[in-house]
Amino acid sequence: xxxxxxxxxxxxxxxxxxxxxxxxxxxxxxxxxxxxxxxxxxxxxxxxxxxxxxxxxxxxxxxxxxxxxxxxxxxxxxxxxxxxxxxxxxxxxxxxxxxxxxxxxxxxxxxxxxxxxx
Numbered sequence: 139x140x141x142x143x144x145x146x147x148x149x150x151x152x153x154x155x156x157x158x159x160x161x162x163x164x165x166x167x168x169x170x171x172x173x174x175x176x177x178x179x180x181x182x183x184x185x186x187x188x189x190x191x192x193x194x195x196x197x198x199x200x201x202x203x204x205x206x207x208x209x210x211x212x213x214x215x216x217x218x219x220x221x222x223x224x225x226x227x228x229x230x231x232x233x234x235x236x237x238x239x240x241x242x243x244x245x246x247x248x249x250x251x252x253x254x255x256x
Contacts (some may be wrong), residue, residue, distance in 0.1 A: 139163065141237070141239050142151045142203075142235070142237060142238065142239040142240065143204075143206035143232055145203065145204070145240050146177050146203040146204060146205070146240075147237075149169045149170055149171060149203055149240075150169045151168035151200075152171060153171045153172075153223065154167060154169065154170065154171070154172065154209065154219055154220065155167045155168070155169060155171045155219075156169070156172075156202070157171045157217070157218045158206060158208070158211065158215060158216075158217055159207055159213050159216050159218060160211045160214065160215040160216075161212070163187065163207060163243055166207075168203060168206055169203070170200060170201060170202035170203070170206075170217075170219075171198065171199075171200070171201040172198040172199070172200055172219060172224075172245070173198060173199045174196070175197040175198055175199050175209075175244065175251060176192055176197055176199075181235055184249070190248060196239075196246060196247035197227070197245070197246050198222075198242045198244070198245050198246075198248075199242065199243075199244060200217065200226070200241075200244070200245050200249070201240055201241075201242050202240060202241045202242075202243075203240060203241070204238045204239055204240055204241070206241065207231075207241065208229045208243055209229045209230070209231055209237075209241065209242045210215055211224070211229070213225065213226075215250070216240075217245055222248070222249070223248040223250065224245035224246060224247050224248065225245060225246055225248060226243050226244070227243070227244045227245065227246055228243050228244040229241065229243040230243060
C-alpha cells in the first residue's frame with residue numbers, strides 16, 4: 139500500500155469529519171486533522187471587541203488526504219468542521235518522491251453571529 143493511502147487511513151482513524159465548500163460546490167464528507175496553532179511568542183487568545191463585533195484569531199493546522207486538493211480551491215473556499223467555518227490562510231501540497239501524500243495548511247475559524255449561520 140502506498141504512503142498516501144496509509145496517511146489517509148490514519149486520518150480516518152484520528153481525524154474529524156470535514157467538508158470543503160467553494161461557491162455552490164461541496165465535497166463529500168471526509169476525514170482530516172485540525173490542531174490548534176498556539177502562538178509561540180505571545181499568548182493573546184481572548185476575543186477582541188471591534189466596531190463590527192467580537193473577533194478571535196483562532197488558527198489551526200490542517201492535514202488532509204491526498205485526494206482532496208485544497209490548493210485547487212478558490213480564496214473564498216471554506217472548511218466546515220463540527221458546525222464551524224474555517225478559511226484557508228495557507229495551502230500546501232506535501233509530496234514524497236514526486237507523489238502527493240497529503241495536503242496541509244493553516245486555517246482560521248470564522249466566528250459568525252447565530253443569525254448568520256445557515
